[in-house]
Amino acid sequence: MPRKTVAVNYRACEPEKCEDGICLAALVCEKNILIQEAPYEMPDTKASSCLSCAICVQACPQDAVLVM
Ligand code: SF4
Ligand code: SF4
Numbered sequence: 001m002p003r004k005t006v007a008v009n010y011r012a013c014e015p016e017k018c019e020d021g022i023c024l025a026a027l028v029c030e031k032n033i034l035i036q037e038a039p040y041e042m043p044d045t046k047a048s049s050c051l052s053c054a055i056c057v058q059a060c061p062q063d064a065v066l067v068m
Pocket of ligand 1: 008012013014015017018022023024025026041042043059060061062063064065
């Protein structure tokens with residue numbers, strides 16, 4: 001089975017709507033696959049072994065994170 005990956009829909013992501021500009025999805029990812037370099041910046045994704053747990057999907061208030 002192909003490994004799942006996480007992706008950010010940059011058209012939906014609005015860091016300014018997250019408290020203090022902190023990416024909640026990046027905050028909850030224990031594998032550090034979603035990385036936010038600084039507050040109010042959109043997160044990047046790092047190629048790594050995603051657990052497909054979808055905790056990041058649930059954490060994002062803008063529904064901007066997808067596990068595919
Ligand atoms: S939690 Fe969602 S909307 Fe907020 S910065 Fe992260 S991906 Fe963007
Ligand atoms: S699905 Fe889980 S492991 Fe993968 S990026 Fe989201 S929180 Fe991290």
